Amino acid sequence: MTEKEAHITIRDLTMAYGDFVVMHDLTFTINRGDIFIIMGGSGCGKSTMMTIMIGLKSPAKGQVFYGQVDFWGSDLPTRDRIIRRAGVMYQSGALWSSMTLAENIALPLETYTDLSPARIREVVELKLALVGMAGFGEFYPSEISGGMQKRAGIARAMALDPEVLFFDEPSAGLDPVSARRLDDLILELRDSLGTTMVVVTHELASIFAIGSNSVFLDASKRTMTATGNPSTLLAETKDPTLRLFLTRGEKS
Amino acid sequence: MSAAGELLIEQPSQDTLQVILSGRWKLEESLPSADVVQQRVAGTPGVRNVVFDTRQLADWDSGLLIFLINLREFCTQQKLPIDDSGLPQGARKLLALAAAVPEKKDARKAAGKVSFFTHVGSETVDFFRSLGEMLTFIGDTVIAFGNLLRGKAQYRKSDLGLVLESCGGQALPIVSLICFLVGLILAFIGAIQLKLFGAQIYVADLVGIAMVRLMAAIMTGIVMAGRTGGAFAAQLGTMQVNQEIDALKTLGISPMEFLVLPRMLALALMMPLLCLYANVMGILGGMVVGVGMLDIGLIQYYNETVKAVNLWNLGIGLFSGTVFGVIVALSGCLRGMQCGRSASAVGEAATSAVVTAIVGIILSTALITVLCNLLGI
Numbered sequence: 001m002t003e004k005e006a007h008i009t010i011r012d013l014t015m016a017y018g019d020f021v022v023m024h025d026l027t028f029t030i031n032r033g034d035i036f037i038i039m040g041g042s043g044c045g046k047s048t049m050m051t052i053m054i055g056l057k058s059p060a061k062g063q064v065f066y067g068q069v070d071f072w073g074s075d076l077p078t079r080d081r082i083i084r085r086a087g088v089m090y091q092s093g094a095l096w097s098s099m100t101l102a103e104n105i106a107l108p109l110e111t112y113t114d115l116s117p118a119r120i121r122e123v124v125e126l127k128l129a130l131v132g133m134a135g136f137g138e139f140y141p142s143e144i145s146g147g148m149q150k151r152a153g154i155a156r157a158m159a160l161d162p163e164v165l166f167f168d169e170p171s172a173g174l175d176p177v178s179a180r181r182l183d184d185l186i187l188e189l190r191d192s193l194g195t196t197m198v199v200v201t202h203e204l205a206s207i208f209a210i211g212s213n214s215v216f217l218d219a220s221k222r223t224m225t226a227t228g229n230p231s232t233l234l235a236e237t238k239d240p241t242l243r244l245f246l247t248r249g250e251k252s
Numbered sequence: 253m254s255a256a257g258e259l260l261i262e263q264p265s266q267d268t269l270q271v272i273l274s275g276r277w278k279l280e281e282s283l284p285s286a287d288v289v290q291q292r293v294a295g296t297p298g299v300r301n302v303v304f305d306t307r308q309l310a311d312w313d314s315g316l317l318i319f320l321i322n323l324r325e326f327c328t329q330q331k332l333p334i335d336d337s338g339l340p341q342g343a344r345k346l347l348a349l350a351a352a353v354p355e356k357k358d359a360r361k362a363a364g365k366v367s368f369f370t371h372v373g374s375e376t377v378d379f380f381r382s383l384g385e386m387l388t389f390i391g392d393t394v395i396a397f398g399n400l401l402r403g404k405a406q407y408r409k410s411d412l413g414l415v416l417e418s419c420g421g422q423a424l425p426i427v428s429l430i431c432f433l434v435g436l437i438l439a440f441i442g443a444i445q446l447k448l449f450g451a452q453i454y455v456a457d458l459v460g461i462a463m464v465r466l467m468a469a470i471m472t473g474i475v476m477a478g479r480t481g482g483a484f485a486a487q488l489g490t491m492q493v494n495q496e497i498d499a500l501k502t503l504g505i506s507p508m509e510f511l512v513l514p515r516m517l518a519l520a521l522m523m524p525l526l527c528l529y530a531n532v533m534g535i536l537g538g539m540v541v542g543v544g545m546l547d548i549g550l551i552q553y554y555n556e557t558v559k560a561v562n563l564w565n566l567g568i569g570l571f572s573g574t575v576f577g578v579i580v581a582l583s584g585c586l587r588g589m590q591c592g593r594s595a596s597a598v599g600e601a602a603t604s605a606v607v608t609a610i611v612g613i614i615l616s617t618a619l620i621t622v623l624c625n626l627l628g629i
Contacts, residue, residue, distance in 0.1 A: 054502050080504040088502045094495035098411070108503050111406055156499075 004031035006067075007164060007196045008053065013062035015048050021222060022048055026062070028215045028227045035190055035197040035210045037230060040217035041245065046200045047091070049217070050166055053198065055083045084112065087157030091168040093149035095141035101128065101152050102137030108159045127155040131185060147178040154185065164196040165189070171203045183209050204248055208234075216242050257315070259284040261292050267300035269293060271323075274308030277316035286322035293330065302327060304338030317346055324351075389586045393516060396508040400517075405509045415518035419480045423526060426479065430471050431530040435459055435537025438467070443546055452546040456556035459538030465565040466572070468530035470617060472523065473576030477609035481584035484515050485605035488588025489598035497589070507589065516581040523577030524570045531569065564629045572620055576613050583608035 008030040015022045022045035030036045038046045051057040053064055055071070064071040066082050074082070095104050105124045109115055115123070128134050131151040141149055150170060157165055167186065171179035183206050190197050201207060207214065207230045215227040218241055226233055226242050234246045257277035262270045271289060275281075293299055302323075309316075320343065327334050336344050366374075399405040442458040488511060491497050500507050535557055542548040548556075587605040591597050 051498075056498055056501060083502055084504045086502070088499065090495040090499060092494060094499040096496050096499070097491070097494065098414075107408075107505070111503070111505055 004033075006030070006065075007032040007034070008198070009063075009065040010053075011063045011065065013052070013064065014060045015045060015052055015057075016060040017048075021060070023217055023222055023224070024061075025223050026215070026217075028224065030196060030198060031213065032196055033190065033194050034213045035186065035199060037207050037211040037214035038198065038200045038217065039202055039207055039214055039230075039245070041202065041219050044217045044219035046202070046217060047168055050088075050168055050198070050200050054086060054088050054166055055079050084160065085162055086164045086166060087160065087162035088166045089150065089153040089157045089168065089170065091172060093141065093146075093153035095149060095152055095156065097141050100138050100140055101133070101144075101155075104141070104152065105137075105156045105159050108156070112160060123159070127158055128152070130158070130189070131155045132181075147174050147182075150174070150182065151185070154182075158189070161193070162195065164198065167197065167199045167201075169201055169203075170199060171201065171206050176205075179203065179206065180209075186210055202245075204246070207246075216245065218242070256281040257283045257312075259288060261289060263296065263299075267298055269296070269299050269302050270305055271302060272305045272308070273316070274306075274310075276310050277312040277319070279313055279315040281315065283315050283319060286319050286326060289323055290326050293326075293332065299332065301333055301335060303335045306338055306340055309340065312340065312343065316343060317350070320347055321350060385590065386586060389589070390582065392508045393512060393582065393585075396506065396513045397516075399509060400513060405513055406505050407510050407514050411510075412514040412518060415514050416522060418483075419476065419519050420522040420525065423476065423479060423522075424529065426475055427472055427526055427530050428533050430475055431463070431468055431533040432537040434467055434471050435463055435534030435539075436541055437537075438462055438534075439538040439541035443541060447546070452542070453548055453552065453556055455538060455542050455546060456548070456553045457560035459542075460535055460557040460561040461565055463534030463538070464531045464561050464569050466569065466617070466621075468534050469527050469569050469572040469576060470613060472526050472530045472573060473580060473613045474610060476519065476523065476526070476577070477580045477583075477606050477613065480519065481580040481605045481609040482602040484581065484584030485588040485591070485601040486598055488512075488585060489591030489601040492589070492591045493593050493595070493598060512581075512585040512589070515585055516578065519577040519581040520574055521577075523573045523580075527570055527573030531566075568620070568624060568629070572617065575616055575620070579612040579616060580609045583612060 006029045010026050010028050010030075013026040014024040015026075026049070038049050040046050048057065052059050058072055063073065069078070069082065071079060071082060095101065096107070099107070102121070102124045105127055106120050109120045109123055113120075124137060125134065128137055131154050133148060133151055133155065136144065136148070136152070141152070144152070154165075154167075170182050170186070174182065186197055186199065187210050189195060197210075199206070199210070211230040213228065214230045214233065215224050216233070217223075218225040220241065225239055226237060230246065233242065237243055237246070255275040257273065257275045260272040260274070262272060264270050269289075269292065277283060289302075293302075320339070324334055324347070336347065339347075396405060400407075438459050439455050442455045443452060446452055446454050446458075488497070491511070497507050497511075500510055539550070539553050542553045543550055584605045587601040587608065591601040
């Protein structure tokens with residue numbers, strides 16, 4: 001196996017809302033091409049972790065490195081440039097409701113590329129087709145189902161061919177089959193595009209199906225207690241909280 | 253129908269207390285409280301065990317469970333073991349379920365009493381912080397506007413068009429109605445006084461100057477604050493709730509340029525036009541009273557108005573209108589961008605936008621009036 005290249009490195013990170021520390025002393029590495037799972041119980045700060053990584057909220061302490069660049073130590077233009085190479089799928093899709101799906105996907109392209117309108121239309125159709133929604137370009141977000149909104153959200157996140165894709169609870173609120181299809185889509189995209197995927201979830205089925213690496217945030221200890229491949233973690237962990245989480249509380 | 257829930261306490265042996273439950277233990281019945289048992293336990297020392305007999309129990313729901321949980325809490329405090337084998341199986345399971353996850357002691361919100369001075373202090377700090385936020389927002393808007401002038405702003409022309417339409421053409425009916433009536437009312441009030449001196453013709457001066465210089469702008473501003481400012485706040489607030497604004501930010505698109513700029517621009521462009529239109533409607537309203545009630549000729553009224561209203565009046569009116577437009581757009585967008593992440597926060601944002609806008613309009617009217625007075629125009 002070749003030596004993996006670190007894509008995102010978190011070092012000594014503390015996240016807090018005002019005086020309230022959510023998590024402290026987080027240190028882990030996300031390698032290029034990983035499907036990295038941020039897992040933990042509800043309210044442990046998974047989504048906050050993601051907002052820090054995508055530049056929406058600054059950490060109380062510690063650093064986030066993209067490659068060799070200290071993300072929060074850089075100035076705003078550098079941060080913008082880094083985050084433009086990342087795509088984000090929000091929990092609810094967060095599609096811009098006043099625009100059609102095609103316009104949603106076209107906006108980043110219009111903003112950051114010099115492509116002609118015809119070319120952009122082709123890209124939009126390709127991205128929609130990739131998430132299995134070809135032909136839905138003229139629909140408004142409110143006219144399609146929640147699962148479709150999520151997939152359209154992925155299409156928009158992929159618009160600029162990002163190097164890293166973030167997913168906030170991709171399978172929350174989806175039926176098992178749609179959730180499975182979304183997992184397959186994430187795997188497929190990683191395999192074919194080599195994109196690094198960071199997935200925030202507590203969905204066990206997804207964690208084992210797609211995760212190649214992970215970090216477990218323990219809400220009671222307010223820090224991370226394990227990092228590594230989820231299946232290996234399950235086989236080797238001696239930590240009762242993690243074992244309970246990974247086995248759905250069933251005794252083995 | 254069996255009787256309401258009843259409670260009987262027996263003591264079959266020296267160290268055992270038997271709680272006999274009978275009848276319907278449902279929430280809507282008036283049920284005995286656990287205090288009865290507690291008093292009995294306190295009154296009989298030497299009790300080592302509590303057992304239940306529920307053979308006479310007809311029907312039960314949460315009412316029984318609340319009783320049992322209270323009793324259990326008391327017994328745990330007294331280190332008194334409870335034997336729940338006499339309880340219905342369902343109740344036993346639910347009791348176990350309620351005890352499965354212990355209460356998180358620090359999860360309850362601290363409802364500590366805040367002293368008067370702390371309250372005043374934190375309110376003051378909040379006030380200055382919100383003032384700071386407002387200034388930051390205005391600064392961001394200016395930067396965005398600078399980008400627009402340099403042709404570097406990221407926004408969609410079609411968005412601007414939509415906002416122009418909604419705060420321009422679509423506002424005409426309500427502005428017509430309000431300003432026509434305000435003109436009419438002004439004329440009525442003026443007519444009653446002026447008639448005393450036989451100076452009815454000056455109704456035209458009164459209505460003309462009042463409308464053109466001040467009232468048209470204020471009334472249009474207030475209508476737009478309610479109509480458009482509130483809508484801006486609600487739109488941006490909902491986008492905040494939906495994480496749509498986060499999605500813009502992570503794409504590196506400035507929400508200030510993409511969302512705030514078109515709205516600000518549209519209102520600043522449309523307000524003077526609406527004011528101009530409102531002037532005409534107000535004068536028309538005055539004319540209806542003047543011609544219809546005071547027997548002033550149409551031409552006479554027109555000539556008097558033209559004579560009374562000079563260009564300064566018109567200029568001040570249109571300037572005020574533009575300022576009000578900026579104020580309404582600013583407060584609408586500011587409150588929308590500050591919106592929290594819940595449905596009630598959107599409502600608060602809309603309300604607060606309208607209030608901020610109206611306060612801003614009145615304050616700036618006062619300022620403009622004083623300035624004009626000092627400048628002698």
